[in-house]
Amino acid sequence: MKFRTVLPVVIGILMFAVVMAMAAGDKGAENISLYGGKSGEVPFPHQRHQATLGDCNTCHELFPQEAGSIERLKAAKELKKKQVMNKHCIRCHRAMKREGTRSGPTSCKECHVKK
Template sequence: MNRHISMITLVITLILTFCMAATHAANQGPDRIDIYGGRSGKVPFPHAQHQDRINDCNVCHSVFPQETEAIRKMKEKGMLKPKKVMNLQCIKCHKEEKKTGKPHGPVTCSTCHVKS
């Protein structure tokens, strides 16, 4: 009887582990993307690095959807004000991390934006 319970527990554990790994992999997204940066130039964005560090997609994607060129499209439709993403998302988070002494990303515009 105990052997059957142990076997069932093992099978359930394996199934749950597989499901969690598959869900995590499905939500990864690209390793690196270029974000629309307006006249200041594109922003090469280490997406996977941010996912590993933040662990909550909604931190960014509550502001803009998970789709290609979302920021550009929203700005063109007037749904995002200039510098909103940078000031309220990127720079804000990087400065908070810097204040607490944690490793942080760039805190100035020209560090991220690349003019073509």
């Protein structure tokens, strides 16, 4: 192959590798405090969930991987008020508990922290 053909391919592969390495290194905050309405904030161990689940899409199928995305989607009426916590988080925690796997909280009071 000619040099003019090989060079762009090599550069493309290197750029792809750099982007993938950067994405793998960015795991977001270790812990996140989620708005919990009148019931109080919800401490969320983000990196513990990543380590346990191994697939970001398990949670992020509902909302983008951006700070504040849950609240923006609720304000735009694209997510219902309790859709994430009550229907997604608790459902997963209860399923893990039924399987005998250590899981997170399964009731409202275990997550919401009033100050």
